[in-house]
Amino acid sequence: MTLLEITLLIPLLGGLFLALVGHRPIAGWINIAVGMMTFGAALAMALEVFDHGPQLSPSRMFYIDAFNVYLVVLTAFVGLTTSIFSRPYMRHEVERGRVTDRRLRLYHAMYQCFLFSMLLALSTNNLGVLWIGMELATLTTVLLVSLYRTPEAIEAAWKYFILCGVGIAQALFGTVLIYFAAETKFGAGRNDTLLWTVLHESAGGMDPAVITLAFVFLLVGYGTKVGLVPLHNWLPDAHSEGPTPMSAVLSGLLLNVALYALVRVKMLVDGSLHTNLAGHLMMGFGLLSFTVAGLFLHRQHDVKRMFSYSSIEHMGLITFGFGMGGPLATFGALLHMTVHSLTKSAIFITVGHACQLAGTQRISHIRGLIRTQPAIGWGLLLGTVAIAGFPPFGVFISEFLLLMATMKDWPWLTIPLLIGFGVAFAGLFRHMQQMVFGEPPPGQKPVAANMLPVVVHLLLVLWLGLAIPGFLSRWFEQATVLITGASPL
């Protein structure tokens, strides 16, 4: 059994086990233990890939290269730190009577199954299985969005289910079209024509008309899950109504996985078309999402909703970066994926504690966090500073790289980009000041909080901002070469 298979099996078995015992007080610890084992296995696998290069599993079902290996490690890592946060958080929710034993069991089981589906989508070599993993990720999280059973939560979950279901069905149609293009090239009767490695090798021979049509469907499909405007409507609802650990993994990880799928497909399309059609479409949608989400930040009254829009904004920026497609832009986009996911999950963890502290998600009722519980207040402030792109945090570096790439290839697009940064910055900070400082309402008491994940995430982001470690930059460079065919260094 390879390390990759172990990495996939641990969360799956953990999910099944937690389906039986997920309501016990010890379940939170089991969740952490499963997360730890997954992360350990993923790390060991990454080291193996680091030493021996890309690996294709014997059945050719799984393929790990520089592009997805770091996303696998990132997913396992954020999955682990969020499970550490989720233990005291969910216990608090049980004490408040918002979650029953049955729902707690559902939560724990689905948490691990969700991680499994993302790891499956990331590591598979088969475009069909990639789709199945993405759909499974929706299915496992939809009941968690409605976990609190409030009318808002039900509405959000239904919207999430229907919109993502429809969206991802388009991606399936696109996948069928790609299979069709491959079959017409290779002839029927081969059963490996949906494998990414096979398709990538021979992308040049596939019919451009079919591939163009397929990409449109795939962009709409996976774009819905990335949260690209105008297909983003489900995202702020789903991210704000569910339990906060779910928001952290949805924003931090699921969006990355969907974008990963889109970029994989773009690599095929680029190989077939020899034009930058796919890139231009992605640039357009990315820039639109970036701008619109930045504006929407200003009119939010719910703190989790606000940070969901911030996720759309950053995803738009990353899509824009991958769309530009140069080595520098791709390097920046890869780095931005990492730092965004670390920072955003740290922010959602802090926000979760802040909401428990204040007893509401409404921004106008969250006041004086620093005075009541300095750790939460400072965590939220520093997290927001980091996500807004201040130096010395890593988000600054990646945004700067993306800006430089834009200046080089599309100079006039730097203007909307810079305006967008300013708008988003203002949108975040107009609400932040009163929440963090200000007079705490009478009777506001500190809550049991574990800030360790936040500290670790923010330190990592800071580290990436000050100096990217050699092995990581080598990975990003290899991934960039893989995606664009040229090295940024």
Added chain:
Amino acid sequence: MEFASLSLFNQAIILFAALALFMSFIMLAQARMMPLIFTFAWQGLLLTVVSVLVAITSGHPELHISAAITFCLKVVVIPWLLYRLSVKLNMQYDAEAITHPTLLLLGGVALVIFSYHVSQSIVHLSGLATRNTIAVSMAIELLGMLLMIARKSAVAQVIGFMSMESGIFFAAVVSTYGMPLIVELGLAFDILVASILFGVFFFHLKDSFGSLNVGQFNRLSEANQSMPTADAAAPAPGEHA
């Protein structure tokens, strides 16, 4: 291509595919719940028949498996689930008002023409006998989406969703003689889980909103977010965490 010059089997394939497309139109115009569910089952049956015919003519016995999957899911399990839920939730005689039915059907016609137009550029690549029905499969998918957009009832939306899936499954059968088996099984599993989750949601919707009309969803729209609502002054305990 002359229709009469095709073999009888191929003529039958085209006939049944056209009938399946016709079912999509009936679903668009059908306001009552029970007939809607039955029409969906009929469509599933027609698509099963086409898959079996393709399996026989093309000499791809593995297509029998996809035909069996379609039959189990689209003719038996999902219609039965929906039927049982409708009876349980006491809404088997419900009908919803369809706004602008003429416009809706004309839109459907436009989508069919659009699918034929789009698939024209790709159909000539295929050497399969069933290539004439690629446009039909695309039309079934798009009509399913139109059904979801036009309707406000949760049941109709689920039927539209499942009809989209049928269209895509059908596209795989007629354009490439089916996807690899592992993918088809995975798809079937996903659809099965989705249909069960939809059932769970029907109960949640009924509990929270009193009906399955999702047109009354308005709590989370952006337009409402900016208005200070009544609960802004004093958040009810347990409203939000």
